[in-house]
Amino acid sequence: MVYIRNKRVKGMDYSYLVRSIWDKKKKVSKQETIKYLGRTEKITLDDIPEDYIDNKNIIKFFAKDQNASGKNYNKYVEKVRKDLFKKLAGPGPINLSIVYDEYSDDFSILEFYDKIVKHILYDVGDRWRRNELMIGTEHVVSNRLLGIISEMNKKDVKKKKKSKLLICNPSGERHNIVCNMLESILTNKGYNVYNISPSTPSKDVIKYVANIEPDMVLVSITLPANVQSGINLVKNISKGYDKPIVVGGQALTESTSKRFLPAIVMPNENTLEDNLKEIKYLVPA
Known part of the structure; x- marks a missing residue:
């Protein structure tokens, strides 16, 4: 040893x-x-x-x-990201149920998502756009991350409270790993979470909002091509819904953010912890 x-x-x-x-x-x-x-x-x-x-x-x-020091810690975090990406993209089998256990002494669930998983997603997207990553590898990494999140959802879930949160994407948005991370974090904090991502048609989202009457609707948008669809979704939801609508995602920019009113837009520079604090302020569990 x-x-x-x-x-x-x-x-x-x-x-x-x-x-x-x-x-x-x-x-x-x-x-x-x-x-x-x-x-x-x-x-x-x-x-x-x-x-x-x-x-x-x-x-x-x-x-x-x-x-x-902070410098050493940042190097360690960067190393974990690289090692986990290599494992997720590799050919060998992975026991998804124990992946987080290897890092649980060093990262809370929130930190693991914020400092590791989120950055792997950004890196995968950047590599794919630069043609440095095959689409098959991108899918393998994404699906394995979804599997890890699914396994983490089974761990240490607090007793659910009355507050209900609805998570969705606009129609056409197929990227829902962030939605699943939010579901995991918010469920762990005791919220009743209804995750209907990805790419649910606008009319079905509106029907679901009317049916379950959530205390908040969260909309995630990753691709710029889906911004207008997201704007339309927020507009249609807000016609018959007077509770908070929160929008976030990589696709949002300072100029497009203003077009989502009356929704609350989470800045891209926010950490997941920042977003969680805002959600808890608006809708206590």
């Missing part, structure tokens, strides 16, 4: 990369120093030999704020 051991000398913490070895004769575990790393507060992932940089104990050391 390889890990980083700290040693305090005259009030200063110093770190060593060590290996734990079992002595068969003495039947005890002994430590072997692989490398002296220096002052704990100054070490970075670059100080770790390449053979050990992917070791789980090393990764977890840099994940903890108390052991790492």
